[in-house]
Amino acid sequence: MSHAATADTHAHDAEAPSFRPYGVDMGTFGMWLFLASEIMFFTGLLGAYTTPEIEKDVFALGANSLDWWIGALNTLILIVSSFTMVQACVACEKGNAATLRKMLFITAGLGMLFLCIKVGLEYYPKIYLHGHGPSHSLFFSCYYGLTGAHGVHVFGGVIPLVVLALQSNRLAELRSRRVETLGLYWHFVDVVWIFLFPLLYLAQ
Amino acid sequence: MSDAHEHKSELTYTQVFIALIVLTVLTVGASLIPFPRTVSLVVALGIAGLKASLVALYFMHLRFAVKPIYVTVGFPLMLMIIAVMALMPDVAINPDNARITIEQAKASEPHHEESAEH
Numbered sequence: 001m002s003h004a005a006t007a008d009t010h011a012h013d014a015e016a017p018s019f020r021p022y023g024v025d026m027g028t029f030g031m032w033l034f035l036a037s038e039i040m041f042f043t044g045l046l047g048a049y050t051t052p053e054i055e056k057d058v059f060a061l062g063a064n065s066l067d068w069w070i071g072a073l074n075t076l077i078l079i080v081s082s083f084t085m086v087q088a089c090v091a092c093e094k095g096n097a098a099t100l101r102k103m104l105f106i107t108a109g110l111g112m113l114f115l116c117i118k119v120g121l122e123y124y125p126k127i128y129l130h131g132h133g134p135s136h137s138l139f140f141s142c143y144y145g146l147t148g149a150h151g152v153h154v155f156g157g158v159i160p161l162v163v164l165a166l167q168s169n170r171l172a173e174l175r176s177r178r179v180e181t182l183g184l185y186w187h188f189v190d191v192v193w194i195f196l197f198p199l200l201y202l203a204q
Numbered sequence: 205m206s207d208a209h210e211h212k213s214e215l216t217y218t219q220v221f222i223a224l225i226v227l228t229v230l231t232v233g234a235s236l237i238p239f240p241r242t243v244s245l246v247v248a249l250g251i252a253g254l255k256a257s258l259v260a261l262y263f264m265h266l267r268f269a270v271k272p273i274y275v276t277v278g279f280p281l282m283l284m285i286i287a288v289m290a291l292m293p294d295v296a297i298n299p300d301n302a303r304i305t306i307e308q309a310k311a312s313e314p315h316h317e318e319s320a321e322h
Binding site: 032 | 217231245259272276
């Protein structure tokens with residue numbers, strides 16, 4: 001292969017130089033814009049929760065029927081996953097492919113564990129064993145709406161985590177910012193759950 | 205990035221992680237104290253706000269962010285607060301319109317257990 005062809009291949013492999021008006025990386029800015037729209041999305045759902053919240057008795061009854069320890073366990077799982085995500089970002093900055101891959105897979109695994117606990121220990125028994133489906137009461141309607149939307153976001157994060165983990169050698173070599181950009185999304189998902197946990201499980 | 209700086213930032217991540225775990229335990233602990241419901245909610249949401257700030261400032265690096273990022277995030281946050289506050293008059297003015305008592309809520313529950321007994 002000629003020198004020109006090799007140089008061309010390397011240019012194709014490398015990420016395009018970042019366009020940084022006002023010192024802002026465009027990938028990062030794009031993710032923050034997306035998160036801004038996500039804030040408004042969850043605001044709508046939170047508003048739906050706030051209005052019928054005046055029916056305090058019904059909501060206290062609903063919150064009492066949830067197992068707070070499952071919510072607490074899931075909170076801890078997401079906090080640990082946020083920490084492993086940060087470790088993945090550090091590994092990528094250092095160009096450490098092995099640690100990057102490990103941390104991304106652990107983060108994705110914790111995300112799946114969160115979903116398994118949510119579906120296996122909460123949704124299934126609530127709906128099929130206790131008859132507490134979304135149509136049971138306003139509380140459960142809000143509960144499934146909020147946690148369902150959040151769960152979809154968790155699953156939506158797990159897929160790119162696995163994809164980036166499979167590309168970890170290349171990402172570490174390029175010190176790619178993609179890992180940090182995905183990290184922003186993952187931490188946002190964690191922040192949403194940090195508010196959902198006390199609102200849904202502890203509002204008794 | 206220097207080794208000292210790297211070490212310091214990794215130490216900060218670990219400290220934030222431990223703080224988040226401690227605050228989660230505090231949230232659960234505070235919920236077990238029989239405060240009036242409004243006080244419990246304010247305490248729980250206050251701790252949640254602190255945890256969210258730690259994640260945003262340190263894990264999402266918002267404390268190093270530049271102005272355009274603050275504006276991008278700040279406006280929807282402000283709109284979120286306005287939107288939720290805008291619902292408050294409805295809650296304050298018409299609290300009885302949609303109020304359902306515990307007895308009514310229990311009466312509306314499906315009678316799975318009773319039908320199973322029969």
